[in-house]
Amino acid sequence: MTVMKKPDLDVIIIGAGVAGLYAIYRLRKQGLQVRAYEAGDGIGGTWFWNRYPGCRCDVESMEYSYAFDDNLQQEWKWPERYGTQPEILKYLNYVSQRFNVMRDVQLNTRVTAAHFDSGTNLWTITTEQGETVSAPFCIMATGNLSTPRFPKITGIDDYTGEKYHTGLWPKEGVDFTGKVTGVIGTGSSGVQSIPIIAKQAKHLFVFQRTANFSLPARNAPLEPEKERKHKEEYVERRKAAYSTPFGIAGYPPPDKFAAEATSAEREASYEAKWAEGGSISFLFAYKDLLLDKAANDTASDFVRAKIRSTVKDPKTAELLCPNDHPIGTKRLILDTDYFETYNRDNVTLVGIRSNPIERFTRSGLQLTDGKSYDLDAISFATGFDAMTGAMREIDIRTDKGADIREKWQDGPRTYLGIMVSGFPNMFMVTGPQSPGVKSQMILSCEWHVDFIAAAIEHMRGKGLTHIDAEGTAEDGWVEHNNQVADSTLYPLANSWYVGANIPGKPRIFMPYVGGVEAYTNKCKQVVDNGYEGFQMS
Numbered sequence: 001m002t003v004m005k006k007p008d009l010d011v012i013i014i015g016a017g018v019a020g021l022y023a024i025y026r027l028r029k030q031g032l033q034v035r036a037y038e039a040g041d042g043i044g045g046t047w048f049w050n051r052y053p054g055c056r057c058d059v060e061s062m063e064y065s066y067a068f069d070d071n072l073q074q075e076w077k078w079p080e081r082y083g084t085q086p087e088i089l090k091y092l093n094y095v096s097q098r099f100n101v102m103r104d105v106q107l108n109t110r111v112t113a114a115h116f117d118s119g120t121n122l123w124t125i126t127t128e129q130g131e132t133v134s135a136p137f138c139i140m141a142t143g144n145l146s147t148p149r150f151p152k153i154t155g156i157d158d159y160t161g162e163k164y165h166t167g168l169w170p171k172e173g174v175d176f177t178g179k180v181t182g183v184i185g186t187g188s189s190g191v192q193s194i195p196i197i198a199k200q201a202k203h204l205f206v207f208q209r210t211a212n213f214s215l216p217a218r219n220a221p222l223e224p225e226k227e228r229k230h231k232e233e234y235v236e237r238r239k240a241a242y243s244t245p246f247g248i249a250g251y252p253p254p255d256k257f258a259a260e261a262t263s264a265e266r267e268a269s270y271e272a273k274w275a276e277g278g279s280i281s282f283l284f285a286y287k288d289l290l291l292d293k294a295a296n297d298t299a300s301d302f303v304r305a306k307i308r309s310t311v312k313d314p315k316t317a318e319l320l321c322p323n324d325h326p327i328g329t330k331r332l333i334l335d336t337d338y339f340e341t342y343n344r345d346n347v348t349l350v351g352i353r354s355n356p357i358e359r360f361t362r363s364g365l366q367l368t369d370g371k372s373y374d375l376d377a378i379s380f381a382t383g384f385d386a387m388t389g390a391m392r393e394i395d396i397r398t399d400k401g402a403d404i405r406e407k408w409q410d411g412p413r414t415y416l417g418i419m420v421s422g423f424p425n426m427f428m429v430t431g432p433q434s435p436g437v438k439s440q441m442i443l444s445c446e447w448h449v450d451f452i453a454a455a456i457e458h459m460r461g462k463g464l465t466h467i468d469a470e471g472t473a474e475d476g477w478v479e480h481n482n483q484v485a486d487s488t489l490y491p492l493a494n495s496w497y498v499g500a501n502i503p504g505k506p507r508i509f510m511p512y513v514g515g516v517e518a519y520t521n522k523c524k525q526v527v528d529n530g531y532e533g534f535q536m537s
């Protein structure tokens, strides 16, 4: 007689960022035995790793925080409109202690493999240290922006100066004082760090492949009256957030198409939003900014004019003007004095679109035209293998021959961004084809964890042990995702939403852009119809 091995846990969680931490709390409340395995030597995910100067959230902190406990949201005090990385990390550590989450986190543990055996109905994970752990359910809380990537350019290992990636920034910080330094990349991390590095460095060379749209954050200490009012309305605001496109309440939706306003009215509207700061309000200026190119052009032109009037050197200004994508179709960046920084004598912008970096040298780098730069330090703000990178780094397979790297070789396929057909009992938090990165992500993490917890509870109540996404449901969802994306301007941008920053990655539009409201309504409908599209036994 074979004796079935008792699983080590009820649920394995991989990752201890916002999603993994909440999953521990939520599933434990259901009496489940859980444990999160985290590669870092601390919790916090994004906010643990991205310690570069200037790192802060671009959704206002009163929104970018957990909603699951009203006492927590009442007692926590955000000092500024947009929290800094240290402040957000402090908050996540506070939450972990307050809810005693740490006892179920195993740090310094990278999971390298996750295998499902249909005979035992168990997932077994293997860690870098060789430890194995089994459980009937496995949750990938591995993050969308957690796999930092250096560019694949000849000689990168020959460079002998200091080398940093914004997503792997040293805990002790970096002092650029007196150094000739380079920043490669002008996405959000580059834009946030450049003004601060410029203030320290002897000289800063910014190597820009793509000019990006950025709006002023207008960060400031949080006004006590604003905080009081927000806290008074917190519960209703959090609820209302689910009925919005981006999962953020408090921004009245637009009621006009851009063409319905005169050009003077549009100018006044954009000007007011520019002065207010923040991206949601700006994108909410008119109904069709993300749907109609002509409408979008009016907003894009406004921001380009702002860049030209801010940056004194006309050539530099022109190079900084984005012209290969409509505004908002890549994550809209918020900055503090980014464009102003190019008026400093110690900052030089180097365009590398038509004259790319050919190779790194021992002392710096060389462009294709032969011009070389000697640099004491280089910061790579070159982003992540977004959305699918962290899961593809794990050898995820089943005894029936399913393999995540094979399944996703032409791009991700999921049902609701929560499950992948053929990988039973494995859930994802904010997986591809969910609104994840197109939303206030803490809200999306909470939504997914609640959905997963409810599904497990439902199964346990009925004595069921096995859940998988139906292939047809997955096909339908993938098709719906593509249709929704194609009805917008999003696919016009060569962004990390389509994997454009990773050479060789299939070009598929990965996030769901139908909005949080449409998505959460779909999830509710799925549950109301008895977990439609999921097969349970």
Ligand SMILES: Cc1cc2nc3c(=O)[nH]c(=O)nc-3n(C[C@H](O)[C@H](O)[C@H](O)COP(=O)(O)OP(=O)(O)OC[C@H]3O[C@@H](n4cnc5c(N)ncnc54)[C@H](O)[C@@H]3O)c2cc1C
Binding pocket: 014, 015, 016, 017, 018, 019, 020, 037, 038, 039, 040, 044, 045, 046, 047, 048, 050, 055, 056, 057, 058, 059, 064, 109, 110, 111, 112, 141, 142, 143, 144, 145, 146, 189, 390, 393, 394, 429, 430, 439, 440, 441, 442, 445
């Ligand atoms: C610089 C930056 C700023 C951002 N600002 C905002 C913002 O303003 N608003 C917003 O909504 N979102 C923002 N985001 C997105 C942010 O990632 C999410 O808001 C949120 O932090 C995601 O939490 P998570 O737990 O899903 O993933 P993460 O925070 O990425 O955590 C995943 C964790 O899993 C661990 N992990 C991955 N693979 C393994 C493995 N194989 N084994 C063990 N552990 C593993 C990682 O080490 C990591 O700690 C930002 C992202 C970045 C990079």
